[in-house]
Amino acid sequence: MFALDRHASFFQHSLRLLPYHYTQTDTTRLALIFFCVSALDLLGYLPLGNQQCSSKSKITKDEVEHWKEWVYATCLLPTRDAFRCSPATAVPHYDYSLPTSHGDKLDYDVGHIAGTYFALCILIILRDDFSRLDRVGMMRWLRKCQRADGSFAAGVLRSKSNALSDNLEEKFGERDLRFGYCAAAARWLIGGDILARKNVVEDIDIDRVLGYIASCVSYEGGIAMGPYAEGHAGGGYCGVGTVSLLSQGKVRNVLGDVVVDALVRWSLMHQVYAEVDLESDSEDESDSEVTSVSSADMSLRRPMTDIPAGFTGRVNKPADTCYCFWSGATLEMLDVPGTSLPSSITGSLRLSDIRSNVMFLLTQTQNTMIGGFSKVAGAHPDLMHAYLGVAALAMCADVIREQGGPEKFVKDDAEGDVIASILPLKSVDGALCLSTSAKQYAEVLRAKWEKE
Secondary structure (H helix, E strand, C coil): CCCHHHHHHHHHHHHHCCCHHHHHHHHHHHHHHHHHHHHHHHHCCCCCCCCCCCCCCCCCHHHHHHHHHHHHHHHECCCCCCECCCHHHCCCCCCCCCCHHHCCHHHHCCCCHHHHHHHHHHHHHCCCCCCCCCHHHHHHHHHHHECCCCCECCEEEEECCCCCCCCEEEEECCCCHHHHHHHHHHHHHCCHHHHHHCCCCCCCCHHHHHHHHHHCECCCCCECCCCCCCCCHHHHHHHHHHHHHHCCCCHHHHHCHHHHHHHHHHHHCCEEEEECCCCCCCCCCCHHHCEEEEHHHHCCCCCHHHCCEEECCCCCCCCCHHHHHHHHHHHHHCCCCCCCCCCCCCHHHHHCCHHHHHHHHHHHHECCCCCCECCCCCCCCCHHHHHHHHHHHHHHHHHHHHCCCHHHCCCCHHHHHHHHCCCCCCCEECCCCEEHHHHHHHHHHHHHHHHC
């Protein structure tokens, strides 16, 4: 069964006091907070506006306001155009009221594109109106983060140490699709496209973004994190999510039928079943003897209804909780190829084995004792996999509701109760990695900005 209350307790405790082993991740604290806040939103444990909150929730509206104020007070730059990933990366003991000529410390207290995405998502979930942000300045900052090839850097570092320039700007961070996705999501959340359409500020170079994503399409049909690299489910999500956010969901119109159909096939073929040698009686058989094969191949050899199946990110890797979301959300954003089926919120995700995906998450990686989900079976739950496990199940619940209920996905009544236990989860928007209700609130803000 889906341990909803245990999961809610897991995320609430994590928000209030993290275990010591998260110390090494303190520089990405906004990401950890996002996982907790967004998970509690999907679980129905946040008292937001007029929304009905679970009677078991111990979270108060004052606590929600405190989280919102904390994000602004500790992670928003003094320029109000970007966020740090954590207060740990702020320059200490510096008076920001002083002009930058009094010191160069401000030049190293810079925004991070992933931190900005996480901060905006947290604030949208908590129903903030972004009135304290410099949205125009943030769009200018996003443009500075874009490289000539269309990709995005993590941020821009200002340096005064170069003798040839009084203010040299240098981009930093990896060159892959993750930062491009964060930029596209941030642009959408702050209504950057609206500002550009009104000629208030210049837009990012969308053609170059799309061109860079096209260069990351791999020979086998997936999307890699960079050109000429191996297809990866995370790269597929970031690439498709970026295109969806920049094109108002018209992914097929941008990428074309050949690329989209190949990506649907590639994603579906990465749903795998754990194959264990049941004839072996060896007591010292290790986990390394457990392999994964595609659901299509496995169904020919053993009844697939008896084996839970999740998604893997790359070839010859085991099923992993996080890829149940990355691959699932990618499929959700891609419409069903070669059919005249009406559009839906679940797209090609309906073509996957929903039942086996749910059973994989609930029986293999869910921790029913303390809550949360682990990366793989037998591991300790962590915040990222815990959140993505909840989000993946929320997407599966969307398919189940859309297709008429649990009875179409089970083989007996007992299993029907297990599948039905995920239905209280709120609907999730794959492109933004947020609840649909949070996206709807963002759309209200965007409609307001359109009229201004």
